[in-house]
Amino acid sequence: MTEATEETITPLPLDGWHRAQGARMVSFAGYAMPIQYEGIMAEHLWTRENAGLFDVSHMGQLSFTGEGADKALETLLPGEIQALGVDRMRYSLLLDETGGIHDDLMVTRRANDIYMVVNGATKFDDIGYMREHLPDEISMNHMEDQALLALQGPKAVTALSRLVPGVEALYFMQAGAFEWDGATLWVSRSGYTGEDGFEISVPADKVEALAQALVDQDEVKPIGLGARDSLRLEAGLPLYGHDLSLETDPVSADLTFAMQKRRREEGGFMGADAILRKLADGPATKRVGLAIEGRLPAREGAEIYAGDTLIGAVTSGGFAPSVGEPIAMGYVDAAYSAPGTRLQIEVRGKRIDAVVAPMPFVPHRYHRKGAAK
Template sequence: MTDLKRVPLHDLHVELGAKMVPFAGYEMPVQYPLGVLKEHLHTRGKAGLFDVSHMGQVLLRGADAARALERLIPMDVAGLGVGRQRYGFFTNETGGILDDLMFANRGDHLFLVVNAACKDADIAHLRAALEPEVSVEVVTDRALLAVQGPAAEAALASLAAEVAGMRFMDVADVTLAGAACWVSRSGYTGEDGYEISVPVGAAEALARALLDHEAVEPIGLGARDSLRLEAGLCLYGHDITTETTPVEAGLTWAIQKARRAGGAREGGFPGAGVILEELADGPALRRVGLMPEGRAPMREGVALFAASEGGDPVGTITSGGFGPSVGGPVAMGYVSADYAGGDALLYGEVRGRRHPVRIAPMPFVPSNFKR
């Protein structure tokens, strides 16, 4: 752990009894004394506070920054209104996903949040493709917090009433606990909530102010993972990689009409030929939700078969675990498009034995975003 970086709230996590583990080069809280299962259920029922300061925060400035970013992602950046945010992903020349990200239009610049494990590569990718036309500024003096759950609005509104009026994917400048914060109404749990970029020097005071609210508990990486899995949300490096396309991953909803065939700004991003062809003709593989029968979870890497004996694999699990809100095991993975429809029964091979697993719609738990 001595070679790992520490987030600004490290001492607070230790004070709160967190179990710290290595994650993406950082020492991060995986759980608190409440435990992963109770942290998960508390977030679903009330509100949880997550420290996601290990993620990368980047500002893009330039007269044509939006059109420039469109050279790297298949999203409509130029059409994004001021004060709004979108989900997106960097693609490579074969249509694979280099990383997924959030990007927001903050008026005179774009604000990006990228994954911790990919942020150095993402920043180098942005600089190589956009500079000097666009300045790529890495934000190093701000922490990033998320408050998620049905009571998140009440908790944050107790510090700044105006956040209650924000809709899903709105972004705004908000003063919280005396600090100038960049707030988005978003998150990665399937629940309503907010992500907050806060100056490092004010991060602990803001975290304590939120934890003082009766509905808020600190939540670690363990519950964050089970929450996003129940919500059917991809984890980069597992469910989406350089080898998976957005069409295979079921992320076509994130590619706006302007960037598709016949759109105002069709293509022009890495891998456009592959992705647009798959949009038209369908992919060979598809990401699906999976519900193993019984109580035992099926984890990443489990091969999927069409029959209880014999035959070649028809797919692979990429994320799996126990879903506390579901009350049983859930998973997601990729299967041949021939098996992706309906509720087909497949078999996952665990320790040499095949166990039934049924394709199921995602999300496993309905999303509660404030539209």
């Protein structure tokens, strides 16, 4: 959570709607946002079994235009942007000179621009950093008049296609423009829960009508930040500001899939020398999943031990409703990162047993093209 004073908390377009739905509001990334409605456990399980609606309008939506925008972005991102097809999207990372992670983000090539979604807590820093490093001929637009919703869960496609016919044809990491109620929606089949689902960019003046139309579907309930966090943790997905930071890099964070073959071979992106050297030699620490024995959860900052040796720290942790036990992720010395390695975590002055576990903790259920039915 980001600390904010009362004077700096900004309401999002759905603020009144959330309150009318019974949400408990908290400050997050400088915005008033719903932490829960009926309870984190119930909302988590509903999303895994049905469809949950999340307001992620605090996130930054950016568009880039200008000749060579894709090539220019490749100086900052380690992903393959130039070969990205129209209406295709990719997870990537905004890096600094040392290979540290400024932010993680989603980038999509559209017919007339490149669309990017960045984290809410870092978006203004990201904008400043990219303006500083991108050529003047590349225009960047902060799309402040757009809200953003995420509809996640196995029944998300049923609910959304009822309102917006055609979205069912999208596969995971595909996107497109659709018309609804006189507005153009930008819809991607993506999300951050490990479930099938969609993210929907909608004009801010239409977002309340769309949110209401969605929760009017039997499959859909509004879901808060609490369940969003437990869902992404079960899915093994890192959260910026916790599991990712300027002190972490793509290799240590186990995010090398975000560096496609050409980029690894050619380099040419911010921090490439340090990252490619670490890729060749191996990192000193690695992000791992941790299955915790017993019922006591380990929270961010808890120290991880191998015997009497301090080898790392927890970066995210909590009870996993779908797993039925506490789980965590954190960074440990690489020598202790193999699945099955038995470790201990210090929680409230006592050591609890944990085992390095493969992630995700629950299987991803993305709607991939060519996947078995």
